[in-house]
Amino acid sequence: MKWISSISHEKDIGHALTELRRDVRTGLDAPADLLMLFVTPHFESDYGRIPDAIAGALAPALFLGCTGTGIIGAAREVENRPAISVMAASLPGVDITPLYLREEDLPTSDAGPDHWHKALGVAPDPTPHFLLLVDPTGDVPFDPRPLLMGLDFAYPQSAKIGGLASVLRENCLFMGDRQLSGGCAGIALQGNIDVDTVVAQGCRPVGQAMTITECDGCQLTGLDDRGAVEVLVELYHSLLEQDQELLQRSLHLGVASTGLKTDYGAGDFLIRNVLQFDHEKGTISIGDHLEPGQTVQFHIRDPKSAHDELDLLLNLYRDAPSTDPEGALLFTCTGRGRHLFGEDHHDSSLFQSVLGDVPLAGMFCGGEIGPVGDSTYLHGYTSSFAIFRPRDGHQAWQARRQALK
Numbered sequence: 001m002k003w004i005s006s007i008s009h010e011k012d013i014g015h016a017l018t019e020l021r022r023d024v025r026t027g028l029d030a031p032a033d034l035l036m037l038f039v040t041p042h043f044e045s046d047y048g049r050i051p052d053a054i055a056g057a058l059a060p061a062l063f064l065g066c067t068g069t070g071i072i073g074a075a076r077e078v079e080n081r082p083a084i085s086v087m088a089a090s091l092p093g094v095d096i097t098p099l100y101l102r103e104e105d106l107p108t109s110d111a112g113p114d115h116w117h118k119a120l121g122v123a124p125d126p127t128p129h130f131l132l133l134v135d136p137t138g139d140v141p142f143d144p145r146p147l148l149m150g151l152d153f154a155y156p157q158s159a160k161i162g163g164l165a166s167v168l169r170e171n172c173l174f175m176g177d178r179q180l181s182g183g184c185a186g187i188a189l190q191g192n193i194d195v196d197t198v199v200a201q202g203c204r205p206v207g208q209a210m211t212i213t214e215c216d217g218c219q220l221t222g223l224d225d226r227g228a229v230e231v232l233v234e235l236y237h238s239l240l241e242q243d244q245e246l247l248q249r250s251l252h253l254g255v256a257s258t259g260l261k262t263d264y265g266a267g268d269f270l271i272r273n274v275l276q277f278d279h280e281k282g283t284i285s286i287g288d289h290l291e292p293g294q295t296v297q298f299h300i301r302d303p304k305s306a307h308d309e310l311d312l313l314l315n316l317y318r319d320a321p322s323t324d325p326e327g328a329l330l331f332t333c334t335g336r337g338r339h340l341f342g343e344d345h346h347d348s349s350l351f352q353s354v355l356g357d358v359p360l361a362g363m364f365c366g367g368e369i370g371p372v373g374d375s376t377y378l379h380g381y382t383s384s385f386a387i388f389r390p391r392d393g394h395q396a397w398q399a400r401r402q403a404l405k
Contacts, residue, residue: 001089001090001091001092001094001192001193001326001388001389001390002028002029002030002089002090002326003087003088003089003326003327003359003388004023004024004027004028004087004088004089004327004359005073005074005075005085005086005087005088005327005359005360005361006019006020006023006024006027006073006074006085006086006088007020007071007072007073007074007076007078007083007084007085007086007361008020008073008083008084008085009078009081009082009083010082010084011042011082013043013046013049013050013084014049014053016043016084017050017053017054017084020084020085020086021058023086024058024086024088025058027088028088028089028090029090030090031059031060031061031090032058032059032060032061032088032089032090033060033061033062033089033090033091033092033094033096034060034061034062034064034088034089034091034096034187035054035058035060035062035063035064035086035087035088035089036063036064036065036086036087036088036131036329036361037050037054037063037064037065037066037084037085037086037174038065038066038067038068038071038072038073038084038085038086038361038362038363039065039066039067039068039071039083039084039085040067040068040069040070040071040078040081040082040083040084041067041069041167041170042081042082043082043084044170047067047172047179048179050065050174050179051063051174051176051177051178051179052177055176055177058088060088061096062096062098062176062187063174063175063176063177064098064131064133064174064175064185064186064187065133065173065174065175066133066135066163066165066171066172066173066174066185066363067165067166067167067170067171067172067173068163068165068166068167068363068364068365069166069167069334069364070166070334070337070363070364071083071084071085071361071362071363071364072085072330072332072348072360072361072362072363072364073085073086073087073360073361074359074360074361075345075348075349075351075352075358075359075360076344076345076348077332077337077344077345077346077347077348077364079337079338079344079364085361085362086361087327087329087359087361087362089327089388091189091192091193092192093191093192093193094189094190094191094192094193095189095190095191096187096188096189097120097121097122097128097187097188097190098175098176098185098186098187099120099121099122099130099184099185099186099187099188100175100178100180100183100184100185100186101120101142101147101183101184101186102140102142102182102183102184103140103141103142103143103146105119106119106146106147106150107119107150109146109149109150111150113153113154116150116151116153116154116155117154120188122155122188122190123190124154124155126190126191127155127157127158127190128155128158128188128189128190129158129159129160129188129189129190129193129194129195130151130155130158130159130160130161130162130186130187130188130189131161131162131186131187131189131195131329131386132144132147132160132161132162132163132184132185132186132369133162133163133165133173133184133185133186134162134163134164134165134183134184134185134367134369135164135165135171135172135173135180135181135182135183135184135185136164136165136182136366136367137168137171137182138171138172138173138180138181138182138183139181139182140180140181140182140183141182142182142183142184144164144184144367144369144378145378147184148160148369148376148377148378151376152374152375152376156374159194159195159196159197159371159386160369160370160371160376161195161197161329161331161369161370161371161376161384161385161386162186162331162368162369162384162386163331163362163363163365163366163367163368163369163384164365164366164367164368164369164378165365165366166334166363166364166365166366173185191391192390192391193388193389193390193391194388194389194390194391195386195387195388196317196323196325196386196387196389197370197371197384197385197386197387198310198313198314198317198384198385198387199267199313199368199370199371199372199379199382199383199384199385200306200309200310200313200347200382200383201269201270201271201309201372201379201381201382202271202301202305202306202309202310202336202340202381202382202383203252203254203269203271203299203300203301203305203306203309203381204299204300204301204305204308204309205254205264205269205297205298205299206235206239206243206247206297206298206299206300207235207238207297207298208297209256209264209295209296209297210223210224210231210295210296210297211223211224211293211294211295211296212290212291212292212293212294212295212296213225213292214228214292215290215291215292217289217290218275218285218286218287218288218289218290219283219284219285219286219290220253220283220284220285220286220290220296221282221283221284223296227282228277228282228283228284229277229278229279229282229283229284230282232277232284232298235247235298243300246300246301246302247298247300250300250301250302251274251298251299251300252271252272252273252274252298252299252300252301253271253272253273253274253284253286253296253297253298253299254268254269254270254271254272254296254297254298254299255269255270255272255288255290255294255295255296256268256269256270256294256295256296256297257269257270257372257373257374257375258373258374264295264297267313267372268373269296269297269299269372270288270372270373270377271299271379271381271382272286272287272288273286273287273380274286274287274298275287301381303340303341303342306336306340306341307341307346307350310347310350310383311350311354314350314351314354314355315354317355317387318354318355323389324389325355325358325387325388325389326358326359326388326389326390327358327359327360327387327388328351328355328358328359328360328385328386328387328388329360329361329362329385329386329388330347330348330351330360330361330362330363330383330384330385331362331363331365331368331369331370331383331384331385331386332347332362332363332364332365332368332382332383332384333364333365333367333368333379333380333381333382333383334364334365334366335380335381336364336381336382336383337364340381347383348360351385355387358387367379367380368380368382368383368384369384370382370384
């Protein structure tokens with residue numbers, strides 16, 4: 001197994017693709033079994049040239065691509081400037097199944113696992129891992145959440161990770177020789193490969209973990225048998241001035257991924273936006289459906305919190321026995337990057353400072369796909385890493401993750 005990442009800042013697409021082809025040929029030293037490409041909207045008029053140019057020069061067994069307002073390649077992040085990046089891999093012993101899905105292609109919500117296996121053409125054994133690129137607003141609008149629930153149901157041991165194209169009007173997906181608008185383009189990887197995931201949501205907790213005692217859909221009204229607004233106001237007055245300011249502009253609710261713990265840490269909560277609160281009605285509106293009995297904790301987001309969480313999760317991954325990553329993809333939010341950290345390449349640089357010179361590519365997304373606990377979600381303000389390595393050694397990382405839960 002070998003991975004290589006490259007990025008071109010050339011403004012002419014012909015020159016950019018020539019540069020990328022040269023880098024892949026030189027660095028891979030083997031036929032490309034998989035090539036993933038990420039491109040900014042500055043090349044919109046030339047999108048149609050990309051599939052033939054890639055296939056004709058490199059003849060990869062499978063070509064997959066997506067548009068983003070910012071892209072990542074060679075562990076460098078480019079935001080709001082022209083660039084094209086690629087991740088190429090030689091994957092002996094790995095089967096790659098292409099997927100292009102529209103909403104009408106998905107089994108119904110009450111269909112059994114066999115229906116999903118048949119619809120996707122992917123057997124559950126050996127365990128497949130899914131990379132998913134979604135264009136939610138194209139000619140075939142697509143909400144990925146039913147797909148993620150179905151994949152979790154039909155392939156519970158599989159990693160599912162990816163992102164949503166982030167260009168509002170000029171999004172497109174690439175698969176093989178096709179340029180697609182809308183839907184989900186992805187791949188299933190099976191055989192001598194494992195995909196580990198690191199999902200950093202960029203928040204830190206404030207106050208204490210509590211239990212939802214009253215709610216209605218997305219409206220939170222009771223926490224630990226007290227009014228939710230009353231609890232929030234009390235929390236605000238208990239905080240230092242700096243955190244009070246953060247609570248007013250970047251407040252979130254963490255919903256525990258499991259209710260079986262007493263001590264919660266990084267990665268234990270699914271972070272959801274606090275949309276508004278109503279003093280008169282005593283309600284707090286949350287950007288997700290709530291259920292009584294869920295364990296929750298308020299969270300706030302700032303650059304230091306986002307840095308510290310990602311640093312912690314990457315170090316936990318690095319310290320797991322027998323982890324030896326060969327390549328990685330990063331799907332990060334358009335709200336991170338320079339917008340959050342005030343500097344370029346933050347997440348990519350931190351990744352390589354912890355894990356070493358691992359080939360890294362990806363994109364800035366309009367929504368990030370990745371697991372929290374045992375379920376896969378669509379996130380915001382998150383960095384979702386897919387880390388690739390041969391199957392040997394996977395059990396050690398899984399055992400480490402279980403010990404942290």
